[in-house]
Amino acid sequence: MQGYGLRRRVLVTGGAGFLGSHLCERLLQDGHDVLCADNFFTGARDNILPLLSDPHFELMRHDITFPLYVEVDEIYNLACPASPIHYQFDPVQTTKTSVHGAINMLGLAKRVKAKILQASTSEVYGDPSEHPQTEQYWGNVNPIGPRSCYDEGKRCAETLFFDYWRQHQLRIKVARIFNTYGPRMHPNDGRVVSNFIVQALQGRPITIYGDGSQTRSFCYVSDMIEGLVRLMDTSDDFTGPMNLGNPQEFTIREIAERIVAIVGSRSVIDFRPLPMDDPRQRQPDIRLARERLGWQPAIRLEEGLKRTIAYFDELLRRGAPLTSA
Ligand SMILES: NC(=O)c1ccc[n+]([C@@H]2O[C@H](COP(=O)([O-])OP(=O)(O)OC[C@H]3O[C@@H](n4cnc5c(N)ncnc54)[C@H](O)[C@@H]3O)[C@@H](O)[C@H]2O)c1
Numbered sequence: 001m002q003g004y005g006l007r008r009r010v011l012v013t014g015g016a017g018f019l020g021s022h023l024c025e026r027l028l029q030d031g032h033d034v035l036c037a038d039n040f041f042t043g044a045r046d047n048i049l050p051l052l053s054d055p056h057f058e059l060m061r062h063d064i065t066f067p068l069y070v071e072v073d074e075i076y077n078l079a080c081p082a083s084p085i086h087y088q089f090d091p092v093q094t095t096k097t098s099v100h101g102a103i104n105m106l107g108l109a110k111r112v113k114a115k116i117l118q119a120s121t122s123e124v125y126g127d128p129s130e131h132p133q134t135e136q137y138w139g140n141v142n143p144i145g146p147r148s149c150y151d152e153g154k155r156c157a158e159t160l161f162f163d164y165w166r167q168h169q170l171r172i173k174v175a176r177i178f179n180t181y182g183p184r185m186h187p188n189d190g191r192v193v194s195n196f197i198v199q200a201l202q203g204r205p206i207t208i209y210g211d212g213s214q215t216r217s218f219c220y221v222s223d224m225i226e227g228l229v230r231l232m233d234t235s236d237d238f239t240g241p242m243n244l245g246n247p248q249e250f251t252i253r254e255i256a257e258r259i260v261a262i263v264g265s266r267s268v269i270d271f272r273p274l275p276m277d278d279p280r281q282r283q284p285d286i287r288l289a290r291e292r293l294g295w296q297p298a299i300r301l302e303e304g305l306k307r308t309i310a311y312f313d314e315l316l317r318r319g320a321p322l323t324s325a
Pocket residue numbers: 013014015016017018019020037038039040041042043044062063064065077078079080081082083097101119120121122176177178179180181186
C-alpha cells in the first residue's frame with residue numbers, strides 16, 4: 001500500500017554510513033518517513049544522532065544479508081562497505097552484502113511493490129579502457145583480484161536488479177556512483193580525500209600511492225544526494241544505469257597540494273608503490289544525468305574541501321581517534 005499523500009515511507013539500507021546519513025537527513029527534510037537499516041560495520045550512530053529525536057525517523061540494526069520484512073514505498077539500497085580497507089577486511093561478507101543483500105532487498109521490493117534504487121559504483125568499469133566512461137561501457141574488471149569482492153559483487157547486484165525488472169517488472173533505478181567526499185566520511189578508511197585531510201591536519205606526510213599522476217574526479221556529497229533523489233523520482237520506465245559524479249578531473253597530486261594549501265599545513269608528500277588493480281583514470285560521462293535529471297554538480301572542489309576540512313578539524317579538536325592509512 002502506498003503512503004498517504006506525498007509522505008512516503010522510505011527504507012535506506014546503510015543509512016548510518018557516509019552517504020546514507022546525508023540521504024536520511026535529506027529525505028526527512030523532504031517530508032518523508034525514513035527507516036534506516038544498518039549493521040554498523042562502517043556506519044556510526046554519531047552520523048545519525050541528530051535524526052534520532054525526529055518522530056519520522058526510525059533506526060533498525062539489521063544486516064541485509066538476512067531478509068527484512070517491513071512496509072515501505074521506496075528503498076535506497078546503500079548498504080555495503082565502500083572503501084578498499086573496509087571491503088577487503090572480510091571479502092566474503094562484502095560479496096554477500098552486495099549479492100545476498102540485493103536479493104533480499106529486491107525480494108522485499110517485489111513483495112511490497114516498492115520502487116528500489118541501487119547504489120552501484122564506478123568500480124563496475126574496473127580499470128577502464130574508455131575515457132570518460134559512459135553507461136554503455138561494459139568495463140574492464142579483474143574477477144579474481146583483491147578488489148573483485150566489491151567490483152564483481154556490485155556488478156552481480158546490477159544483474160539482479162535488471163533481472164528483477166525483466167522478470168518481475170520491478171521498478172528499479174541503478175546509480176553508478178563515482179568518488180564522493182564530504183563531512184562524515186569515515187576518517188580511517190584510506191580514501192584519498194579523507195586520508196589527505198587527516199594527514200594535513202596532523203602535519204604528517206601525505207601518502208600518495210604511485211607518482212600521483214593518476215586522476216580522479218570527486219563529487220561533493222550534497223550534489224550526490226540531489227542526484228540520487230532525482231533519479232528515484234524519474235518515471236517508472238527509466239531504470240538507468242546512470243552515472244552520478246563530478247566530471248571535473250584532478251590528479252591525485254593536485255588534490256594533495258590543494259588540501260595542504262587550504263589547511264596551511266607543512267605536510268610533505270610521501271610516494272608509495274601503487275596497489276594492485278588501482279585504476280589509472282576515472283571520470284564520469286554525465287550527459288545522461290544532465291538530460292534526464294537536469295542535474296550536474298554545483299559545489300566546486302575548493303568549497304567542498306573547505307567544508308570537509310572543517311568537519312575533520314572539528315573531529316580532531318573533539319579528540320576523535322584519527323589515524324590515516
Ligand atoms: N562514497 C563513495 O565515493 C561511493 C562511490 C561509489 C559507490 N558508493 C556506494 O554507496 C554506498 C554508500 O557508501 P558510503 O561511502 O556511504 O560507505 P559507508 O561505508 O560509509 O556506508 C555503508 C553503510 O552500509 C552499512 N553496511 C555495510 N554492510 C552492511 C550489511 N550487510 N547490512 C546492513 N548495513 C551494512 C555500513 O555499516 C555503513 O553504514 C555503498 O553501497 C557504496 O558502494 C559510494
